[in-house]
Amino acid sequence: MDTGFNWVKPMLLMIALAAIPSVSLGAGLPDRIALDSLKNLYDSVQFNHAGHIRLLKDCAGCHHHTTGNLVEDANCVRCHQNSSETKVVACRGCHAAQPFSAEAQRKKQAEMKLYHQDKPGLKGAYHLNCMGCHQKMGGPTGCKDCHPMNKTGEALYNTGSFAPKKTGKAAKEH
């Protein structure tokens, strides 16, 4: 009996492997990532990681020298020519959510000789990376194209249900 079903386990494994999209390179690679660091103002962004991998092919396009192909940027190559992949590849692993807090300023002062002084914060890293590429490749670039505004956001921007009663056009007509 036991020997008769020995083929089942490998078979199941094969089926399972086939079910994973070909672009998913390993179990650790997320297909969707919820970017919710701005969730107080916007709904969280359901980032289509798999879709972007399919589009870009090269991980280093976003992940710099941490994973994917070797860097070609002359400035990065000076140190990272022989760098291997790093354990931390998530944006938030390197880019601080609060880059300008008093604590971050103190840390910066202590590490003044480090090259990566001018590292953008998490929000800056997302937007600079995403927007830079979207502008070049024709991706969406409007604020609400990626993250719909919630009520708090509408209040901050005086828009939607918080819009001023006199709109610009109406004010001009008067």
Add this chain to the structure above:
Amino acid sequence: MKRRDFLKGCMLCGAASSLGLPAKKAWGSGSFEGYSEGMGVLVDLTRCIGCRSCEAACNKEQKLPEPEVPFDDTSVFEEKRRPTEKAYTVVNRYENKGGPVYRKIQCNHCNEPACLTSCFVNAYTKTKEGAVIYNPKVCVGCRNCMIACPFNVPGYSYSSATNPVVKKCIFCYDTRVKYGKPPACVEVCPQEVLTFGHRKDLIKMGHERIRETPDKYVDHIYGEKEVGGTGWLYLSGVPFDKVGFDTTLANEPIISNVKDFLGTVPMVLAIWPALFTGFHLLSTRNKGHDEGHGHDQSKSTREDSDNEKI
């Protein structure tokens, strides 16, 4: 004898002050490089996408009145705006060959603020954190600072009929910078156009960005030297005069234009009255009795005529 002593004193004072003048002048023209730990903001115009988030955040942080149009309305870019009592910061759009360039305008928090110099009620203060703040309670609304500011920044509460005062960006000093937190506009900016940090570090950072990507930037940090240096510093991919910056400003602080002159004012005020009173007394020394007599005479005749009327 007494009068002679007084005149002698006057002459001595005059001599002493003229000897002391060079020293005073040297003190007067000494320049202030800004507080060493002063904070600033590096503005990278190449990153700005004109989302106006900074305007929205400023409006809420400073509890400014409701805007005329929503902060996500881009129709405001049709005209060039300047900061007002209702908006301490505004973003303008400048059409350039490589596409639109956006520029945020607010107080640049000068190392040697001309507004502070021009204010005769001393409403302005340059804090050690680098912020140029003002006390609206002592502001008399003279608008001297609006004329003095080389960047046309201070706004004026024209809407107030009874107590109009000057209104401008205070670097979120009261609510944030004082406590080591970044200003509201810096915190909200999605593109990290605005980098908050120690001014001296930001200058290094700016030059490093230019060095790394020389094709991307004009080789100049606006505000590093202009008018003696400003807390807010700018990097641009297009010439600065193409995005509304006044590139004719000298590197000397505005106060330097008048510093030497103003340095002599206290001396003049202290010495000249005494000196010229002395000269006057000297020149009228011999006429004293005659004039005194004449005066008495006229007084007595007036008294007589008054008596006649009664």
